[in-house]
Amino acid sequence: MKALVTGGAGFIGSHTVDKMIDRGWDVTIIDNLSTGLRANINAGAKFIEMDIVSNDLPEVFVREKFDYVVHLAAQTAVPYSIEHPDTDCRVNLLGLVNVLEACRRTSVKRVVVASSAAVYGDADSLPIAEDGLLNPASFYGLTKLTGEKYLALYSQIHGVDYVALRYANVYGERQGEGGEGGVVSIFTRKIYQDQPVHIFGDGGQTRDFIYVGDVAEANCQALTAPQTAANRVYNISTQTQISVNDLVAILAEAAGKQVDKLYSPARAGDIYHSMLSNRAAVNDIYWKPQMPLAEGLQRTYYSLNK
Template sequence: MKVLVTGGAGFIGSHVVNKLIRQGCRVTVADNLSTGSVNNLNQAAAFVQMDIRNPEILQLFESERFDAIVHLAAQTMVPKSLENPVYDSDVNIAGTLQILEAARKTGVKRVVFSSTAAVYGNTAAVPVREETALQPASFYGLSKWAVERYLALYQELYGLEYVVLRYANVYGERQGDFGEGGVISIFVRNICGGRPVTIFGDGGQTRDFVYAGDVAAANWLALGTTAKNSIYNIGTQTESSVNLLVEELAVISGKTVEKQYKSVREGDIYRSSLCNEKAVENLHWSPQTLLRDGLARTYASLTGVEHGCAT
C-alpha cells in the first residue's frame, strides 16, 4: 500500500510512519517542519517538505498516486486557536481541503483523519461516546469537527472513504510541548530542572492519556478496516487527573515535585475520557500500554536516562 502521511515528521506522525513501514507500506511524508523535525523521520520513508496549504501539493499526488492518506498535519494548540482562530481555520480546514481535493482528483481510496476529544467540549457523560452531542469549547475543536463533516460529504458526493480517529491526550517518545499531551514533556523538563510544575486549575481535572504507539496501531488498523466511513474514539477509557500525572512522574524520576496552581485557562475542559468500545469491536483495537509504563518510556526518551534526571 502506498500511503502519504501528512505531519509525519511530528510527534504522533513519526510513530504512525514507523508502524506503517513495519507493516510493509510504502510511505511518503509531507511536513512543513513547523513543529516536526527531520530527526523524527524514518529513513525508509520518502520526505517532501511542504505545507498542506500549498496548492502545489496536488503535483505530489499526481506523481505518486497514493492509495491512502493518513492526515495528521494540523494546528493542535487550544490556546493558539483562541488567540488566532483565522490561522487555526486556515491550517485545519483550508489545509485539509487541499488534501481532500488532491485525493479526490487522483483517485485516493481512503483518508484516515486525526481528530480530537476536543470536539466534545465539556460534558457530564464520561467516558464520552461517539454519538454524544458535540459542543467544542475551542476553535481547535470546532475546526476538527468541521473537517469531520467535510469528510462525510466528500464520501457522499465523491465516494472517498474515510475513517475518523478522535484521539484522547496522546503522549510518548519524541513528544514536544505542543498539542494536547504536551503537558507531560513540560512537566518532565521542569522536574528534571528542579523547578515547580505549573497546574492550571485545581489539578483535579482529568484527561485520558493514550500512548503514541497504541495510536499508531489504530491508524494502521483504520487503513484496512471494512468498518469504514465512521468515527472512532482512540483512548484508554480511563480518567487520570493532572495531580495523578505529577505523582506518577515523581515516582519515575525519584524527585520531590513542587506544584504551583494557577487560574484555569480559557477553553480547557475539566473532565475527559473516551469510551473506546466501538474501536474495540469494529477496529479490533485496544490500548496495550499502561500509563506508568508509557510515562517511563516517555521520561527516558526526554531525559536520555532510565532512572534519575539527566545532567
C-alpha cells in the first residue's frame, strides 16, 4: 500500500507516518519544512522537500502512483491567518486544489484531509455535532471550511473519494507552539522551565483536548474505512471538555511541580466552551480515542526531557 502524507515532517503528520510505517505501508512525505522538522521524519519514509503549491507536485504523483493520500500540510496559525489572509488562502486552498488535481489525474483511491473545529461558530449546546452551525471566526477557519466544500465537489464532479476530519485541540509529543491548539505545548515548556503559565481570561474556558496518537490513528483508519464512510466530514475528538485551569493542575501534577498562573483579559474571538461529538467517527470509521488525558499530558511533558 503506497501512501503520501503531506506535512509529514510536522506534529500530526509525523505521528501519522509512524503509524503507517508500523503497519508496513510504503510511505512518502512531502513537506517544505516551514514549521516541520527534519528530526521528525521517520527513517523508513521517503522524503521529498517541496511546497504543496509547487507546479512540480503533479509529476511526483505520476511517478509514485500513490494509493492513498493524507493531506495535512497547511498554514495552521489562527492569528497569522488574520494578518496574512493571502498566504493562508494560497497554502490552504491553492495547495489543497493542487493536491486534489493530482489525486484525480492519478486515480488516488482516497484522500483524507485535515479540517478543524475552527469551522464551527459559538455553539448553543454541546457537544457540537458535524451538522452544527458553521460560522468560522478566522480566515483559517474559513479556508478549512471552503476546503471541505472543494472536497465535496471534487467527489461529486470527478469521483475523488475523501474523508475530511475536523480535529479538536490536538496535543502531544513534537507539537510546535505556533499552530492551532498549541496551548498544551506552551504550558508544558513553561512548566519544564519553572516559569509561570499565562492564561487569557479566568481559566474556566474549556476545550476538547485529544492526543496526537489518537488523531494519527483516525487518519489511518479513515483511509481504509468502508466506502459507506467516504465523502463525509467527521469530528475527531474525545467528546469531553476540560478547563484551562484543570489542564494546568494536571500538568503540574505530571511534572511534580508547583505552578504559578498569571491571568490577563480574554482574547477577542476566543470561544468559552468547546467540545465536539465523536459519535459519527466511532460508528462509521470504527475509531475511538484511547489515550487518557493525564497519561497523554505526562508523555508530552516527559518528551521534553529527551
